[in-house]
Amino acid sequence: MAGLSLFVVAAVVVALVQGGRHDVEPATVDVPRASPRDAAEALASLVDGVGSRDADALASLAPAGNAVVGEQLAGIAGTAAALDLRAVSARYVDQVGTVASDGSWSGTVDLTWRVARLDAAPARAEVVVTFVPDDGRLAVAGFSAGGAARVPLWLRGRLAVATAPGVLVMVDGTGRQAEAEAEAVLRRVERGIDVVRRVLPQRIDPVVVEVPASAGDLDETLGVRPGTYAGIAAVTAPVGKAAEGPVHVFVNPDLTAGLRRAGAQVVMSHELVHIATDAVRRPVEPWLLEGFADYVALRDAQLPDRVTLGRAIEAARRDGVPSSLPSRDDFDTRARDLQARYEEAWLACRVLAERLGEPRLVAAYEGASRGVPLDRALRQAGLSTAELTALWRAELRRLVG
Template sequence: MSARSVLADQQTSEAGRPFLWAAGLSLFVALAVVVLVVRDGPTRVEPARPVEALRASPAQAAAALSSFVAAVEARDGEALVDLAPPASTEVQDQLSGVAANAASLDLRDVTARYVDQAGTVADDGSWAGVVEMTWRFDGFDPAPAQADVIVRFAPDGDGLAIAGFGAPESSEGRVPLWLRGELAVARSDDYLVLVDGDHQEADDVASRVRRGIPVVTKVLPDWSGPVVVEVPGSASDLDETLGVPSGTYAGIAAVTAGVGTDSGPDAPVHVFVNPEVTDGLRRAGAQVVMSHELVHIATDAARKPVEPWLLEGFADYVALRDTRLPDRVTLGRAIEAARREGVPKALPSAADFDTQGPDLQARYEEAWLACRIIAERLGERVLLDLYDEVAGGAMLEDVLPRLGMPTAVLTRAWRSRLSLTS
């Protein structure tokens, strides 16, 4: 969840890609002379009327982006508003909010490099471009995030205005949350929470983070944070924030993922929350979700090659460790699935954790049960050693027998427990 670098000022290939020009919106004049052959001999036809085609201007786009970056770095709301189309109060408010976000989030290392045109130029001269952006939340991100962002441009006098971010008809790029307008922010030395909503929602999310940190450090005492939590306004906004196809995370309460396309060791990883799911959870459920994601942050799960059932089951093991919920609650979906389809013959596979797959919650519960059985029979320390070795690159099938529970033994115990509960 790779950045692409394409030189902007280049002509089309013979395959028919649009021309990119380092000039303003201009007119392409084509004069055609056609000779028709008729029965009485050739007839010369007068030149056709000029064909006018509006062109995008990479040079003007680069100038607008340079002004945008300068205004963000200066936290200059007026300068950002001046970059919006004069008649668009919505975009003016959005860009004014970006200045507020730059201050409240302490944005650093912001760059915006024009890469390529996205789509065609509209009849009104507006168009969109792919822009490689970088940004970093100072004090929280070890290095800048990097991603391709769709930026919309519109004619404005002799130059271009910035008319917005993202293109609904395009699957390219993403829209970082800080570009969506002014956000509600809650922060401390341990966490930074940014919400496309009100301050009460930001405070509520921050409370879950505060409660979740000791849950994690009780099992993983070496982790000290900090953590960044982003809450877009909707499930579709979450998909756009992460640059994934619409509907990818519609049924997911939260996901821990890279902020941009760089997956290097210092690339920032944040928790992203789906408000359409978490708003429907009880307080205890929402807290388990947050604690689960904090485990992923603490174990750097987004960059580790851990078998999905161990990855997710371990996170739930830590999040649920000190709760007193009965099995009918913590295994409710797994029990229903076992009654309906029979007890699974094998531990959940990677395919079972597809975000749009059926009975996804049951698969999470089954993964948690497997990790709980390991901790009950071999001890929590063995479960931690298992996770650490697999996260370090060891094969799960090799580590389990050495630690005292071959996969076949674990699977039998796991199936037996599911049979008893269902």
């Protein structure tokens, strides 16, 4: 059976018979075992197919008769071309679980890739690949997440891709609807860059946005527990596990699909603030991190407080005005009243800007992002944490009425 190593078990059957012990001749039992060598060969063929953008070669890696997997693998060729994927490698690491009765098995694979001209360094992640013995060879039957593993969006097959100078958007899906979604997201990014530059004139690094097909797929793309980002409209995060790797914006389509145009734009502008300030790699207190991003995104939105602060007002009426600014735990993606905490953080930044002026809010954020202790950064801007908290609580009490 190709793709499996066979090892021999000498099964000694002992029978008890009248008059004493009787040993039966050993029987040979063939037990299938995963073959790292064959897996490495299949992965080498996968990498070659991606590098050459050869749809037929990639489709041939699927199990015979499995049109779904064949189409998925063939679609990777077009996606690799559209993204101009470079530095693609796949190294077999270890077996996951046991070999199934049909000989199929899974293995962890160390994968690297880079979106040319936009990613400064390759991304690196672990992916679980399923292998199946198929007519004298080892076929690739699919990709999955689990543990620390993830499924990069480009491995899902053909994607809709839209580009502009310095910007790339990839959406899981094909056809006019997916293409229209990619173009719509691209326009949001372009408008969002203008929004951010009104407050932060520095150059925004190249922007790559990934839109999986669902919230569940978003979790798999990021390698997190199911449901982690079910309540998050978008997140700016590293593409893989390497600290020096690229950072992309990931969109939750299950939430953004229900937003009005203005809401979807605020979500994108918020994430672009994180890109512009390299927030993923800088130690900023969560309330300032998220509140500042919302301040920039909402600065010119001209929305009433009942819209931008509705959840915070509701929570304060129910539980009372909080005694302190939101904590790190308050921003856990599964936390109760998460949206209210975001709104409270935004209100704190708005209060600071109204009291001291926008330049000092920016200075406080930049100081904190350089590692200056938060209270010192606020004092340098003109308010202590205690003073800001008192002003913030008073404003929230006024809004509650």
